[in-house]
Amino acid sequence: MRSALHSALEQPQAWRAGAAEVSVEEITAVLAGPAGDVVRAHGGAVWVAGVHAGVVDLELSGACDGCPASGLTISTTLAAAIRRAVPGVVDVRLIESRRPAFVSLGGLLRRGPQEPDA
Template sequence: MEATIQQIEAVLDANVRPALAEHHGNVMIHSLEDHILKVRLTGKCSGCPAAHSTNEELITAEIRTAFPSILDVILIEEINPELTLMAHKILNHQI
């Protein structure tokens, strides 16, 4: 059975988001292509040192259990553009 974004969202809502909300975080689906789900952690979970463990032990475990057709769940990590700008200003002694 082919997983749909709506079905995955339902599993995230039921089994993943409540745990992330306890840490003031969330997970957003970035894409689903060729049986690979890409997700992004948001809120306080974004950039957390435990983000990879959260992805493997919680998100991937729940998604792969519900949808064996999903081959992998990849965590997309991005640096907040505001933090990058702040770092440049500090390095250039503008702050």
């Protein structure tokens, strides 16, 4: 054992990360099943925003976007299902929505015309 360790330490260029390649398709298939049903049952949707070096970035929309419990849903339900089904996943993260914030038409009408900036 000791000699194998010494041999490996002498050749760092041969070291490889143990994480397997993770594909968006594999993650999407998991989210299309029962794991994603949790989000869909609450009026939301979930999709893969990106995968890099075993880290999966998920994005939520609908009723789940901005929900205070969304982090808990990701960490307990979705991340567990993804890790069980897809080897090589090292982390599952929720990223913020890139869509513009909702602006109420009623709020805009109540404010009335705005003075132009001088």
